[in-house]
Amino acid sequence: MQQHVVKLLEAYGRPDIEWHHVPNGEHRAPRTAGRLKTLGTHAGVADLMLTIDGRSYAVELKTVTGRQSAAQQRWQERFERAGGLYFVARGLDQAIAVLTGIGAFRAGITIISAPDGSGVRTRLGAEAPAATRSPRAAGVPA
Numbered sequence: 001m002q003q004h005v006v007k008l009l010e011a012y013g014r015p016d017i018e019w020h021h022v023p024n025g026e027h028r029a030p031r032t033a034g035r036l037k038t039l040g041t042h043a044g045v046a047d048l049m050l051t052i053d054g055r056s057y058a059v060e061l062k063t064v065t066g067r068q069s070a071a072q073q074r075w076q077e078r079f080e081r082a083g084g085l086y087f088v089a090r091g092l093d094q095a096i097a098v099l100t101g102i103g104a105f106r107a108g109i110t111i112i113s114a115p116d117g118s119g120v121r122t123r124l125g126a127e128a129p130a131a132t133r134s135p136r137a138a139g140v141p142a
Contacts, residue, residue, distance in 0.1 A: 001063070001092055002061050005048070005095050008096070008111060012106055013105060013106070015106075017050060017104060021048055024043065043075070044075030046076075046086065047059060050102065050104060052104060057084065057102050058076070058079050058085070058087070059087045061095055064091040087102075096111050
């Protein structure tokens, strides 16, 4: 799913935003992992980091039934405490809604999932569903 979301951002993302993936999740040799930790690698960093109109966003991509790990929850708390906005997107529809809601896509483009599950379609001028922040990001206790 993340590769699909990245393709959408590459094709339809606003040119004036910054976004990237932090490649922390791969298994590494213990020596390499130890070195990366001394360089500032943190467990639980979100899948996508975006800066849009001066705001910092983190988007964690999960399957529809996916759950955050304890490390991801701790990182979310630190990110929000620092002023960032954190979203958990469960499935492609929520990922599209979150990215649309935070203004990641160019104006006039709406991205919707194809009803047959074959991917996504774009249309000009249609309204997209509103993004939903994670309950914790919205201030709802866990």
